[in-house]
Amino acid sequence: MTRHGRSAETIGRLLDTALELHPGDFTLRALTARSGVSMGSLYHHFGSLEGLAAALYSRCMAELLDTLVTAVEGAADARDGVRRAVLAYLGFAAGHPDKARFIHAAPYAVDLGPHAGRIAADKAERLERLNGWIRRHMEAGSVAPLPAAQVEMLLIGPVAEVTRRWLAGAPEIDLAEAACVLPERIWRSLSA
CATH class of the missing domain: 1.10.357.10 (Tetracycline Repressor, domain 2)
Known part of the structure; x- marks a missing residue:
């Protein structure tokens, strides 16, 4: 998979996980734990x-x-x-x-x-x-x-x-x- 493809997949996973978690445990900790994506990657793609x-x-x-x-x-x-x-x-x-x-x-x-x-x-x-x-x-x-x-x-x-x-x-x-x-x-x- 290309770097762009990995980025798109990571972004999609974070967005899908956020939708699953909302409105319950909509926190950075829950997002990274559930998605398997690092905090650094989340900040890289979305800033916050x-x-x-x-x-x-x-x-x-x-x-x-x-x-x-x-x-x-x-x-x-x-x-x-x-x-x-x-x-x-x-x-x-x-x-x-x-x-x-x-x-x-x-x-x-x-x-x-x-x-x-x-x-x-x-x-x-x-x-x-x-x-x-x-x-x-x-x-x-x-x-x-x-x-x-x-x-x-x-x-x-x-x-x-x-x-x-x-x-x-x-x-x-x-x-x-x-x-x-x-x-x-x-x-x-x-x-x-």
Whole structure:
């Protein structure tokens, strides 16, 4: 195996182990013990526990955003795309609760602030694809002309809150029920 291949394998092992450990024993000691990777190697690749958390957050967020982009880009129209995005988010949470939990908990559990620029850069292309899709539908008149932040609150806000509560074990939250109720209601909030 080449040096680059070993580095990629080490990085992957550390990220996978961090996801397995979160939220329980998310410490440097536990990460190195469980992964078999030395502390020096962890610092070499990530600089700190927070650097590793930022990389894991970016990886999990990329998977979620890729799921959303695929959902909307395959849609027949704006209504179908919004509905697909809602279902894709809920499906991602149901299928990958460990990743969804990390996405929702990491910003509060670990100081990702020093890595905010890198995290934003990692998300930029995917977010631009999502925003571009919604802008095209605004320009066509099927989606209300709203600022991007408001679109995000209307589209992702309700789904993210349902996901957070489901991950926390709230007994009144059922993702299947949310999948029946939310798509059309969210579409009505965004339609022109």
